[in-house]
Amino acid sequence: VLGNLVGLIDSDYQGQLFISCWNRGRTAFTIEPGERIAQLVVVPVLQATLRQVETFTATERGEGGFGHSGTR
Template identity: 50%
Template sequence: MNQVRIILDWVEGAETSVALPTYQTAGAAGADVRANLPDGAVELVPGARALVPTGLRMEIPPGYEVQVRPRSGLALKHGLMLVNSPGTIDSDYRGPLGVIVLNAGDAAFTVTHGMRIAQLVVAPVVQGQFVMGEINETERGAGGFGSTGQG
């Protein structure tokens, strides 16, 4: 499996005993990232959202991004979602990494210090060159949502 070096640093005030992003299995595409809440927890009532700090900032090599994605177990069991999923961390961003968590479930949920709240996926980036020109037609044409039928 290919590896890309992502350099991490703690933000000021972070609890440095929290585990760094970790792949849970050898074949995992995403590394779990944890909440860094040294002063307590974040309670999310149904419908509420919050920016949960990870205590980290990172240096991503040019030509790559880090995508922030939800953890499927939290989504299934508790209705937790990431509002802007997948979120993108650009290679030139050096600020703190926070995760926007939304409780779409029917019960309150508490995000606790050290809890695995999202996963990080490192991905290559290709930038497009956007130019004006004549667009070729296709069989589908301008057909949008549901235009190709059901099932």
């Protein structure tokens, strides 16, 4: 059994990747090196550049939280 889980790997990680799996059946089996048992999806991650400011520019929305965007 391979858990249907999501894991995040840091973009600068350089070590080995490991897959956690276990046999829940009664018959032993071996997973050989090179067998295709998992997937990896590479997704770009935005690296935001933040700027500290003293004050915010006023907007029509103001400080409204959920439900204050005007979109329904």
